[in-house]
Amino acid sequence: MHTRNRQPAFVLLPLVLAVSAASHTQAQDATGRTDWSHDVGVTVGNEYNDNIFYERENRVSDTITTVSPRAELVGKGQRHEIRAFGSAERGKYHEYQDENYTDWRLGGEGRYAYSEAGSLFGGVNLARGHEERSSPDAVNGEEPTLYDRLGTFAGINHRFGRITSRVGGTFETLDFEDVGALDGLTIENDDRDRDQATFGGRFGYRLDASLEPFFQVAADLRDYDQAVDIDGFDRDSEGGNAAVGLLFKPSPSLDLELLAGWLEQDYDDPALEDVGTWDLGGELSWRPAGSPTRVSARLDRSVEETTVRGASANLRTGVGAQMTTAIRPDLTLSTRASYSDHDYQGVARNDNLLGLGLGLRHYLNPHLFVGMDYDFLQRDSSLPAEDFDNNRLMVSLGTQLARGYEDAELLAAARDTDLLLDGYLGLQAGYGEIGTAQAGSRGSGGTLRADFRDAGGSLGLFGGPALTFGDWRLALELEAEEADAEWSHERSGGRVFSVEKQREYGAGLRIGHLLAGDNEVYARLGLVRGRFDLAFAEGGENDDQREWLDGRRLGGGLEVPLSTALGLRMDYSYTDYEDLDIGVGGESDDFAQEESRMRLGLAWHPGRQASKRPPTAPEAHDGLYLGGQVGYGSLITDLEGPRTEPSELEARFGDSGALAGLHVGYGQTFQRFYLGGELAAEVSDVTWNHERQPTGRTYSVDRESSLGLALRAGYVIDSGALLYLRGGPAWTAFETRYARGEQRVQLDETEQGWQFGGGIEVPLRERLRLRLDVSHSRYDDVEVDYGSGVDTLDSEENQMRLGMSVRF
Numbered sequence: 001m002h003t004r005n006r007q008p009a010f011v012l013l014p015l016v017l018a019v020s021a022a023s024h025t026q027a028q029d030a031t032g033r034t035d036w037s038h039d040v041g042v043t044v045g046n047e048y049n050d051n052i053f054y055e056r057e058n059r060v061s062d063t064i065t066t067v068s069p070r071a072e073l074v075g076k077g078q079r080h081e082i083r084a085f086g087s088a089e090r091g092k093y094h095e096y097q098d099e100n101y102t103d104w105r106l107g108g109e110g111r112y113a114y115s116e117a118g119s120l121f122g123g124v125n126l127a128r129g130h131e132e133r134s135s136p137d138a139v140n141g142e143e144p145t146l147y148d149r150l151g152t153f154a155g156i157n158h159r160f161g162r163i164t165s166r167v168g169g170t171f172e173t174l175d176f177e178d179v180g181a182l183d184g185l186t187i188e189n190d191d192r193d194r195d196q197a198t199f200g201g202r203f204g205y206r207l208d209a210s211l212e213p214f215f216q217v218a219a220d221l222r223d224y225d226q227a228v229d230i231d232g233f234d235r236d237s238e239g240g241n242a243a244v245g246l247l248f249k250p251s252p253s254l255d256l257e258l259l260a261g262w263l264e265q266d267y268d269d270p271a272l273e274d275v276g277t278w279d280l281g282g283e284l285s286w287r288p289a290g291s292p293t294r295v296s297a298r299l300d301r302s303v304e305e306t307t308v309r310g311a312s313a314n315l316r317t318g319v320g321a322q323m324t325t326a327i328r329p330d331l332t333l334s335t336r337a338s339y340s341d342h343d344y345q346g347v348a349r350n351d352n353l354l355g356l357g358l359g360l361r362h363y364l365n366p367h368l369f370v371g372m373d374y375d376f377l378q379r380d381s382s383l384p385a386e387d388f389d390n391n392r393l394m395v396s397l398g399t400q401l402a403r404g405y406e407d408a409e410l411l412a413a414a415r416d417t418d419l420l421l422d423g424y425l426g427l428q429a430g431y432g433e434i435g436t437a438q439a440g441s442r443g444s445g446g447t448l449r450a451d452f453r454d455a456g457g458s459l460g461l462f463g464g465p466a467l468t469f470g471d472w473r474l475a476l477e478l479e480a481e482e483a484d485a486e487w488s489h490e491r492s493g494g495r496v497f498s499v500e501k502q503r504e505y506g507a508g509l510r511i512g513h514l515l516a517g518d519n520e521v522y523a524r525l526g527l528v529r530g531r532f533d534l535a536f537a538e539g540g541e542n543d544d545q546r547e548w549l550d551g552r553r554l555g556g557g558l559e560v561p562l563s564t565a566l567g568l569r570m571d572y573s574y575t576d577y578e579d580l581d582i583g584v585g586g587e588s589d590d591f592a593q594e595e596s597r598m599r600l601g602l603a604w605h606p607g608r609q610a611s612k613r614p615p616t617a618p619e620a621h622d623g624l625y626l627g628g629q630v631g632y633g634s635l636i637t638d639l640e641g642p643r644t645e646p647s648e649l650e651a652r653f654g655d656s657g658a659l660a661g662l663h664v665g666y667g668q669t670f671q672r673f674y675l676g677g678e679l680a681a682e683v684s685d686v687t688w689n690h691e692r693q694p695t696g697r698t699y700s701v702d703r704e705s706s707l708g709l710a711l712r713a714g715y716v717i718d719s720g721a722l723l724y725l726r727g728g729p730a731w732t733a734f735e736t737r738y739a740r741g742e743q744r745v746q747l748d749e750t751e752q753g754w755q756f757g758g759g760i761e762v763p764l765r766e767r768l769r770l771r772l773d774v775s776h777s778r779y780d781d782v783e784v785d786y787g788s789g790v791d792t793l794d795s796e797e798n799q800m801r802l803g804m805s806v807r808f
Contacts, residue, residue: 034075041400042069043371048393050552050576052096054134054379056387056449057439057590059579063094066394082110098143101130121168122154134377134390136314136342136351137307141179141187148175162206164214169199191229192307197221200240204247212247220265222305231309233272239265239303241279255285265303265313272312273346275303280317292326311344319660320355327472328413329405330363333511335523337630339658341685351381352685354658356554358525360511366403371396374525376554376576380657382700384449384689387437389576389594391552417470422608424475425463428571428601432458433634433798434485434501435596435656440589442692448589451688452499453636453654455798456485460504462601468514471613475510477524485595489651491643497536497582499591504530508553517615517719519762520567521770523556528575534582534591541584549593551577556802558760558772559603560721564610567603568723570760570772572596572800574632596634596656598774598800615720616763618669620807625667625769627805630660634798635686635703641784641791653699659684659799667712674714674722681707686797698739703797706732708755722761730755730777736784736793743786751795753779764804771803 045066051059070087088104109123130144131137138145155168174196176189200218207213219240228234243261250256264276282299297320304314318340326332335358342351359373377390435453442448460481467474486500508526515521528551536543555573562568577593636654643649661682667674683705690699707730714724730753738745759773775798782793 039402043398045396079113118158164204167201193225234269297321315343329409334359363404420468426603428599430599432597437592450690451655454487458483473512487652493647500533518611551575618716629801629803631801638794655688657686702735727756751779
C-alpha cells in the first residue's frame with residue numbers, strides 16, 4: 001500500500017527560478033551558440049460542472065476553483081534545441097472537497113543535428129495526476145485515484161538521399177495509489193502498476209517535395225508489477241503494429257498523412273481475449289496563407305489497458321478536430337470536436353464518446369487575459385447505467401510573460417476594421433424533441449432504466465444586440481418560445497407517466513463568421529429556463545408537477561441574407577436540463593431531460609448595410625462533388641404490445657447520438673434553379689434502451705448505418721447560397737434485442753424507409769462548400785415475436801448534418 005504524497009503548488013518553483021535566471025543571462029551569453037527564450041504564466045479559473053461524478057441519473061453539480069502555473073525555457077542553436085517545461089493545476093471543489101486534486105508535470109526534451117542528413121532526439125517527463133471520474137477505469141473510490149507517471153523517449157532521424165528513416169522507442173511506468181472505498185474498506189490498486197515499452201521505425205521514399213510513401217512497424221510490450229490482478233488474470237502482453245502510409249503536402253499551407261495496417265496485442269493469460277484488427281490513422285494540418293486560422297485533425301486506433309472486469313483491452317478508435325483563429329490580434333477563438341468508439345474485448349460492452357468545445361480569450365494587454373471555455377461530453381454505452389451527459393463552463397483570468405500580441409498589429413487591425421453596432425429581431429418555427437433518461441426502483445429490489453422520447457412543434461422570437469467587426473459578428477441573443485413536445489408511457493392497469501415541454505426563455509452568446517455574399521456561419525452557447533409538465537400515476541395515486549428547469553444550450557447554424565435587412569436562418573441546438581424526481585407510494589424515479597431542436601427563422605436587421613463581400617455566381621454549385629458530414633440524430637420508436645393480462649403497453653422510446661458519413665453527387669443550375677442527385681452513406685451511434693433488472697423485459701434498438709439516395713432541388717439566392725429540398729429512399733441497418741428470462745430475440749435487419757428534408761449550402765472557397773441540412777425518415781413496422789406475445793415497433797428518425805464538400 002502506498003502513502004499519499006500531495007505535491008504543493010510551488011513544485012514549479014525551481015523551474016521558475018531557472019527561467020528567471022536565464023532571462024538575465026541571455027544578453028550575456030558570450031558564446032553565441034544558444035539563443036534562450038522563456039515564458040512563465042499562471043491562470044486562475046472558476047468552473048461550473050453540472051455532473052461531477054459523470055452519472056446517468058441523480059446528477060450533482062459543483063463549482064471548482066483552479067490555479068494553474070506553468071513555465072518553459074527554450075534554447076536554440078544552429079544544430080541543437082533544448083526545452084524544459086513544467087506545469088501544475090490545483091483544483092478545489094466548493095462542496096465535494098474529497099474531489100480536490102493537485103496535478104503536476106515536469107520534463108525536458110532536446111534535439112541535436114549531427115549532420116545535415118540526421119539528428120538525434122529524446123526527452124523525459126515526470127507527472128502526478130488523478131483519474132477523471134468520466135473514465136470507465138476509475139475505481140469509484142471515495143476520492144479520485146492518484147497515479148505517478150514517468151515517461152521517456154529517444155530516437156534518430158536520418159536521410160539517405162531520397163530515403164527517409166526514423167527509429168526510436170518510448171518507455172512509460174505507471175504507479176497507482178490505493179484509495180478508500182465508500183464502504184470504509186481500501187481499494188488496492190497495486191495490480192494496475194505496470195511498465196510499457198514501444199520501439200520501432202518508419203522508412204519512407206520521397207518522390208518529390210510533396211509526396212512520400214512510407215512503411216512503419218513497432219513492437220509494444222506491457223509488463224505488470226504483480227503476477228495476477230485482483231480477478232486472477234495475468235495481464236502481461238506483447239503486441240505490435242505494421243502499416244503503410246502516405247505523406248502528402250499539396251501546398252505550403254496543407255499537410256496530410258494517411259496510413260492503414262494491422263495491429264495486435266497477445267495476452268499471456270489464455271483467459272483474456274487477444275486483439276487483432278485493422279489499423280487506421282491520419283493527420284491533417286491546414287494553415288491558410290495570410291490567415292491566423294489553424295485547423296488540425298487526427299484519426300487513430302489503439303489498444304488501451306482497462307480495469308473493466310473480464311475485458312482484456314479497450315480497442316479505441318477516435319477522430320478529433322480543432323480550429324483556432326484570431327478574430328482580432330487581442331481576441332482568439334478556438335473550437336474542438338472529438339468522437340471515439342471504445343470496444344471492450346472479451347465482454348459485451350461498447351462505449352461511444354462525443355466531445356464538443358468552444359473557447360474565447362481576450363487580452364486586456366499583451367500579458368493579461370480573460371477567457372471563457374465550454375465543454376460538452378456525452379457517453380452512450382451498451383450498458384445503460386454507464387451513459388452520461390456532462391457540461392462544463394469555465395471563466396478564467398491569466399497572465400503570461402510572453403506577449404499575446406504586438407501593439408502594431410492591434411493598431412493596424414483597429415485602423416483597417418469597420419465596426420458596426422446594431423441589433424436584430426426574428427421569428428422562428430420548427431420542431432423539437434424532448435428526451436428523458438429514466439431510472440427508478442421496481443418490484444422487490446429491482447430497477448428500471450429506460451430512454452423515452454418524442455417530438456413536437458415550436459414557435460418563438462429571438463433577437464439581441466450585435467457587434468460586427470471585419471468578418472466576425474458577436475451577439476447577445478435572447479429567445480422566448482412556445483413548444484409542444486410530449487412523450488408518454490401508458491400501461492393499462494399499471495404505471496402511467498409522461499413529460500411535456502411547454503415553454504422556454506433563454507440567453508446566450510452567438511459568434512459568427514461572415515462569408516462571401518454576407519452568408520454567416522455561427523455557433524452559440526447559452527442558458528435556458530424551460531417549463532415542464534410531469535405526471536406519474538399508479539394504483540390510484542398521482543404525482544403531477546409543473547416545474548421550471550435550468551438547462552445548458554449548445555448550438556449553431558447558417559444565416560443567409562434575403563435582402564439587406566432580412567435574413568433566413570437554419571438553427572440547431574441541443575439542451576441538457578437538470579434532473580427531477582417524481583413518483584408515488586414513497587418511491588420516486590429520476591428523470592433527466594434533454595432536448596434537440598431544429599428551427600427555421602426570419603431575422604430583421606434594421607441597421608445592416610449593403611454587403612461589401614461579393615457573392616459567388618450560381619454556376620459555382622454546378623458539377624460533381626464529394627464530401628463528408630457529421631451530425632446528430634435521434635431515433636423514436638412507438639412500442640405497442642401485451643403485458644401481464646389484461647394490461648397493454650403503449651410507450652414512446654428513443655434516444656439521440658452522433659453520426660458521420662460521406663456523400664457524392666452531381667448538380668446543375670438552370671439560371672438560379674438547381675437540380676441534382678446524391679448518394680450518401682453514414683454510420684451512427686443512436687441506441688435506446690429499456691432495462692429492467694434482475695427480472696423483467698430488456699429491450700434495445702440500435703440504429704447502426706444507412707445508405708440513401710436523394711433528389712435535391714433548390715434555388716440559388718442573390719448571396720450565392722443554395723436553398724434546397726431533398727428526398728428519396730434510405731436503407732438503414734437496425735439491431736433489435738429483446739430478453740426476458742429464457743426468452744431471447746435478436747433481429748438484425750435492414751429497413752427501407754423514405755427520407756425528406758432540406759437545407760442551406762454556402763460557398764466557403766472557390767471549390768469548397770458548407771451545408772447544414774435536416775431530414776426526417778419513417779420506416780415500416782417491425783414485429784418482435786418472443787413466444788408469449790408480439791410487440792410492434794414503429795420507428796422514425798430525425799437528423800441534423802453539417803457537411804463540407806469539394807466540387808470537381
